[in-house]
Amino acid sequence: MTKSVSVKELVDNTHLNVFWGKEYLDRPITTSDISRPGLELTGYFDYYPSERIQLLGITETSFAKHLPEKELTADMTKMCQPDTPAFVISTDIEPPIELVKACKNAHIPILESKLNTSRVLSNMTDFLEAKLAPRKSIHGVLVEVYGLGVLITGDSGIGKSETALELVKRGHRLIADDRVEVYQQDEQALIGTAPKILSHLLEIRGIGIIDVMTLFGAGAVRSETKVDLIVHLDIWNKDTKYDRLGTEKDSVQIFDVDVKKINIPVKPGRNLAIIIETAAMNFRANSMGYNALDVFDNQLNTLIKDNGSRDTKELKKGDN
CATH class of the missing domain: 3.40.50.300 (P-loop containing nucleotide triphosphate hydrolases)
Known part of the structure; x- marks a missing residue:
């Protein structure tokens, strides 16, 4: 049986806020890997990891602003797959309207944080790895x-x-x-x-x-x-x-x-x-x-050496 963590558990343990979709926080998360959908915003979906949390930061949202509305709507709709747990928006950024509409249609919650993208990524990864690890x-x-x-x-x-x-x-x-x-x-x-x-x-x-x-x-x-x-x-x-x-x-x-x-x-x-x-x-x-055995060995070797020198001197005296 595949282990999973609910989106609600993620929210409660990583200081995230729910922007939209409180009634859908029971969606399961089955992997600790986090996706930052940059290529997907260009229309490339051949290897889209839809089962991951989708994290959007300043880079992704800034790029999205320059896309035509029709194209952005199509991309956001494709990103909202049945197994997508949630979208997370970092750095206190307003989520794109097209993403909000797509998530509402697919019943996928949108989470937000005031923290920067790297910090949010680290917090979520640490929590999920601990919960989902064998x-x-x-x-x-x-x-x-x-x-x-x-x-x-x-x-x-x-x-x-x-x-x-x-x-x-x-x-x-x-x-x-x-x-x-x-x-x-x-x-x-x-x-x-x-x-x-x-x-x-x-x-x-x-x-x-x-x-x-x-x-x-x-x-x-x-x-x-x-x-x-x-x-x-x-x-x-x-x-x-x-x-x-x-x-x-x-x-x-x-x-x-x-x-x-x-x-x-x-x-x-x-x-x-x-x-x-x-x-x-x-x-x-x-x-x-520090190793006490090494200290003992050194002291023992020194003692043997000193005793050997003393015995040698006594033998020389005896010869004389």
């Missing part, structure tokens, strides 16, 4: 720790929600519990959000479902965040070798984005909230070019 549901908990989106995964009952609760108490923010909806924003960024029915809610075994925003305030929650790091909780196994120096480079590919993953063994007595805080801070430090 989504994946991941079992886990998403929290924002020191500004970084940390996705906590692991087997059911291992303590993901309890760890998230402790992180919230320590001043961090909850995005989603149990189910995280993830979509790709661009080539390098994944965005995680909560299903609407689970927004702000956290399930704690023995207590039940709690509303984090009600108990801890609006500052304890956030609607969405970028997924920067995956922390996977594993039940401690004495026969398993765990990374002790940070040399392992594990990652998970979600859509086209590789997200760094670290595995944390879980056993009684370990404070997972503090460990995840530290993991987030260490990830940020690594992103800024």
